[in-house]
Amino acid sequence: MSYFLPMLPPASATPRHVVFLAFERFQVLDLAGPMQVFLSASEHARNVATGLPIDYRVSVVSSGPNRVKGSLSLAIDAEPLPSALMPRTTVMVVGGKGVEAASQDLLLIDWLRSHVDEAERICSVCNGAFLLARAGLLAGKRATTHWLDCDNLQRNFRDVTVDRDAMYVRDGKIWTSAGISAGIDLALALVANDHGDEAAAVTARRMVLYVKRPGNQSQFSEFIETIDHDKAGAFAELHQWILGNIRRDLSVPVLAAQAGMSERTFARKYRRLIGVPPAETVKRLRADTARHHLRTSTLPLKTVAARCGFGSVEQMNRVHLKFYGLTSRTLRDIG
CATH class of the missing domain: 3.40.50.880 (Class I glutamine amidotransferase (GATase) domain)
Structure with a gap:
């Protein structure tokens, strides 16, 4: 049976x-x-x-x-x-x-x-x-x-x-x-x-997604894509110019001249369309560019800071802590 x-x-x-x-x-x-x-x-x-x-x-x-x-x-x-x-x-x-x-x-x-x-x-x-x-x-x-x-x-x-x-x-x-x-x-x-x-x-x-984006990763990658494609108009070209001149003086007078506006008009229109002051965008783009160099090269921290327009390694480190919650050296270590 x-x-x-x-x-x-x-x-x-x-x-x-x-x-x-x-x-x-x-x-x-x-x-x-x-x-x-x-x-x-x-x-x-x-x-x-x-x-x-x-x-x-x-x-x-x-x-x-x-x-x-x-x-x-x-x-x-x-x-x-x-x-x-x-x-x-x-x-x-x-x-x-x-x-x-x-x-x-x-x-x-x-x-x-x-x-x-x-x-x-x-x-x-x-x-x-x-x-x-x-x-x-x-x-x-x-x-x-x-x-x-x-x-x-x-x-x-x-x-x-x-x-x-x-x-x-x-x-x-x-x-x-x-x-x-x-x-x-x-x-x-x-x-x-x-x-x-x-x-x-x-x-x-x-789901064909990033396995994990840490919670303290900056929102700025999403932010820059959104404003370049949906809102920024002529500022999309300005953002590309900033990236190509990241180590230069990028003060409001310089950016306003590049955008073909008076300083007051530029600052007001930029804040209204983008949602942050121009100086904030410059900091974020410098931070992101420096993070890329840290992950993809063995350049000394001092060289990375200089190439990205930071006055010192300490200044770069403060900006990375603000946007990513991690030091510049840690960003390099985690790749």
């Missing part, structure tokens, strides 16, 4: 839940990018410590209608705000053009405030940080948001320490990220935190 044992389903790790909080006119990529990270991790990766498959359960909730309209003329089905959260739940608040109206939604804000202790983590993508701040969840904490919104966040919530350059910031159980693509970096960081670096690496490879 032969016996056939029933096939048992493969064991999996205890499920984790990710609840995305959406609102009218949310940014679709703020939702779709991180959500796909969790779904891809569940499909392809395993927990490093246990070897068990990863199990993220994702859902979308809203305080408004069950059909929430987002950007790109797309809409998504959403569930009502739950009265209680499942164990091991991460709440992820997306951003978008509707964030100002959402910040006045007392039902939504009260729900966030009342579930902060119950959630394992509460996160935001892009300007979703304003909803966390409105609920008082960022008081006394470090946080970030899209570079365009950093000044506004700091101005309206003075008890928040705004990190203007980080891709994402963790402060206790509160995680915040910069604009759009940084939400994917944040989600990968959460996967790594939950299941190990290799799980995040497997997920990133399946």
Whole structure:
């Protein structure tokens, strides 16, 4: 007599839940990018410590209608705000053009405030940080948001320490990220935190992403691409000229002359279009150029500093610490 044992389903790790909080006119990529990270991790990766498959359960909730309209003329089905959260739940608040109206939604804000202790983590993508701040969840904490919104966040919530350059910031159980693509970096960081670096690496490879961009990496790479292609007009050519003359005097009078404007008009128009003073752009481009030399050459630090227009190694080091949170020597060591 032969016996056939029933096939048992493969064991999996205890499920984790990710609840995305959406609102009218949310940014679709703020939702779709991180959500796909969790779904891809569940499909392809395993927990490093246990070897068990990863199990993220994702859902979308809203305080408004069950059909929430987002950007790109797309809409998504959403569930009502739950009265209680499942164990091991991460709440992820997306951003978008509707964030100002959402910040006045007392039902939504009260729900966030009342579930902060119950959630394992509460996160935001892009300007979703304003909803966390409105609920008082960022008081006394470090946080970030899209570079365009950093000044506004700091101005309206003075008890928040705004990190203007980080891709994402963790402060206790509160995680915040910069604009759009940084939400994917944040989600990968959460996967790594939950299941190990290799799980995040497997997920990133399946999605053809950078395996890991550290949270303290500057937002400026994304920033310079955006302004060159979408907003800057004639300033795109100026930025290329700056890169080609990075060791020269790049004061406002020099830049204004290159742009064919008076100093006052140039400074005003540049700040209005780009969102930062010209001197800030020069610092960032010098920092990025120096970082490239440090990673790709064996030139002495003093030579790199001189080639990039820094007055000294100490000045270069201060700028690298500001934008990347790392010293010039560390940037060289990590390659």
